[in-house]
Amino acid sequence: MTAELIDICFNFTHSAFRDDEQEVLNRAIEAGVNRLMVTGSSASESRYCIELAERYPQTLYATTGVHPHLSKDWGAQTLEQLREMANHERVKAIGEAGLDYNRNYSPPDAQRFAFERQIELACELRMPLFLHERDAHEDFVSILGPYLGELSNVVVHCFTGTGEQLDAYLNMGLHIGITGWICDERRGQHLQQLVKRIPLNRMMLETDAPYLLPRDLKPPPKGRRNEPAYLPHILNTVARCVGLDAADVAASTTTTTRKFYHLD
Ligand SMILES: [Zn+2]
Known part of the structure; x- marks a missing residue:
């Protein structure tokens, strides 16, 4: 695998990566994954994302x-902290923001509040927006919809929804992120069909590591930790589903990602 790939969701702040940071990045680069977006999930984690991006400036960007x-922890200072961090040269997007009613770790009203503040921030700063939606499609569409005219680049990452939901997102002009969920022989089946509907200029690839280890890796890695070096495995599954050469899917999705995040 020599094609260049970009992992748009790498949770590198996770404690699972503290003992072997450099090895994880080396394996990613050897696999052709030579640019990665380190995903921010709170104000303090976002600060850490920037530190990591500064530590590995050849390879990492941050959001x-x-x-x-974590929306329930949104405080009086949070918006200003995000605004200040977003100015950093390694920060390429606002997010991860959105709605997740699957487990409601934060109350839905707190989620909606934090989501809308971050949409407004992306509009204000004219930055790409990296979004998460699970079991919250209707609210997600009704909150995001009114801002679409002011937003250029919006991605719904780790898409696992229905065909109707996918069509709605595509009609809204959104990009779609595909994770190793598609490699799951059971729960990924519908996605293996739906992925054909996503134009390659709207599709981006991601591991969501250390989460969502592709279930069909043989042999399964010890510890079951996902890492960016497995992105080519996700690429190959996507390529098989859409009936194209992996090299072509790699080239197209990487071009899409570079444009989306304004990478040089
Ligand atoms: Zn997510």
């Missing part, structure tokens, strides 16, 4: 945002 799970 700054508050994940729906």
